[in-house]
Amino acid sequence: MNVLIVDDNxxxxxxxxxxxxxxxxxxxxxxxxxxxxxxxxGEIFDVALVDITLPDLxxxxxxxxxxxxxxxxxxxxxxxxxxxxxxxxxxGLFDHHLQKPIDFDALxxxxxxxxxxxxxxx
Amino acid sequence: xxxxxxxRSWIAAGxxxxxxxxALPALRHDMAAPVSVMRMGLLMLKRQVAAPTxxxxxxxxxxxxIDHQIAELVSAVRSLRDWELATDDxxxxxxxxxxxxxxxxxxxxDLHGVRLQVDEALTADADPNVPKWPSGASLxxxxxxxxxxxxxxxxxxxxxxVAAEGDGALVLRVVAGAPDATDPLAGAHRAPRKLxxxxxxxxxxAEDLGYVLTIEHDxxxxxxxxx
Numbered sequence: 328m329n330v331l332i333v334d335d336n337x338x339x340x341x342x343x344x345x346x347x348x349x350x351x352x353x354x355x356x357x358x359x360x361x362x363x364x365x366x367x368x369g370e371i372f373d374v375a376l377v378d379i380t381l382p383d384l385x386x387x388x389x390x391x392x393x394x395x396x397x398x399x400x401x402x403x404x405x406x407x408x409x410x411x412x413x414x415x416x417x418x419g420l421f422d423h424h425l426q427k428p429i430d431f432d433a434l435x436x437x438x439x440x441x442x443x444x445x446x447x448x449x
Numbered sequence: 450x451x452x453x454x455x456x457r458s459w460i461a462a463g464x465x466x467x468x469x470x471x472a473l474p475a476l477r478h479d480m481a482a483p484v485s486v487m488r489m490g491l492l493m494l495k496r497q498v499a500a501p502t503x504x505x506x507x508x509x510x511x512x513x514x515i516d517h518q519i520a521e522l523v524s525a526v527r528s529l530r531d532w533e534l535a536t537d538d539x540x541x542x543x544x545x546x547x548x549x550x551x552x553x554x555x556x557x558x559d560l561h562g563v564r565l566q567v568d569e570a571l572t573a574d575a576d577p578n579v580p581k582w583p584s585g586a587s588l589x590x591x592x593x594x595x596x597x598x599x600x601x602x603x604x605x606x607x608x609x610x611v612a613a614e615g616d617g618a619l620v621l622r623v624v625a626g627a628p629d630a631t632d633p634l635a636g637a638h639r640a641p642r643k644l645x646x647x648x649x650x651x652x653x654x655a656e657d658l659g660y661v662l663t664i665e666h667d668x669x670x671x672x673x674x675x676x
Contacts, residue, residue: 336482336485336486338486338490338514338518339482339485339486339489342486342489342490342493343489345489345493346489346492346493349496379556379560380475380478380555380556385556385559385560387559387560406478407474407475407477407478407481407482426481427478427481427482427485428481428484428485428488429485
């Protein structure tokens with residue numbers, strides 16, 4: 328899997344990248360919405376893990392633009408927001424939702440599903 | 450039927466509960482973030498110490514990272530006392546009040562397509578000589594209440610502006626407009642809340658805390674001293 332991590336908490340993003348790399352995934356860190364959009368302009372990702380609270384753009388806006396791209400990644404919201412707000416954020420924008428701190432078993436299941444999706448698409 | 454003082458206090462307590470409920474996701478986020486980093490850091494550290502050759506420098510870096518995150522978590526846990534009315538607090542500067550409350554609500558408002566615009570003069574470099582206003586917890590609830598009222602009540606809220614008035618007050622105003630026009634889903638996100646902060650709720654809160662707010666349809670004036 329080629330995974331895009333979008334999180335302004337650099338330590339968290341970098342560690343998640345290391346953990347995903349240990350599981351034989353390729354992961355790229357971006358620390359803002361703008362960086363994430365730039366990364367997606369030049370590279371295709373299977374999965375994007377998007378923190379909802381970013382300094383420059385709302386995570387929902389990042390997701391909306393990625394969703395409109397030619398080959399959108401599987402979009403996963405990562406947030407500590409309330410279930411009400413998380414529900415709103417999922418209204419057609421995200422494929423999955425993960426609460427912080429991330430449940431790694433749930434993330435593994437999502438990545439597994441993304442793998443099936445990528446296999447079916449190719 | 451006219452509400453007795455007791456009933457009014459119960460209304461105010463309910464409003465404070467609702468406001469704290471709205472702030473909790475952001476407060477929880479501040480605590481979840483270091484826990485998340487600590488957990489991932491420990492996982493990596495376990496792998497490093499189990500490796501045939503231990504890289505001491507890398508291990509020390511992990512330990513330092515975890516140590517730093519513990520300090521962040523402790524700070525976040527301590528900050529929960531900011532919301533206890535009964536606790537003697539050190540007061541809060543106007544800048545501190547605005548930065549904290551806007552920071553707590555910005556993400557949730559963004560999701561609802563409502564932007565928060567803060568006058569730059571309010572959040573410019575902190576002057577150590579500016580006064581702290583007493584009853585920081587009360588002011589936090591009132592600021593969140595004013596933001597909640599303007600978010601929930603008037604129709605067509607595009608943004609809410611926060612500006613200083615004189616040396617001892619804040620004015621919050623609705624900037625009319627459709628919720629963020631660039632996001633077609635934003636309006637849908639701003640579903641009516643079961644417990645909207647209306648003028649009566651905000652007034653009850655202010656009276657219970659001893660402040661005289663000026664509440665208009667699309668504007669709230671918040672004095673920083675009790676009235």
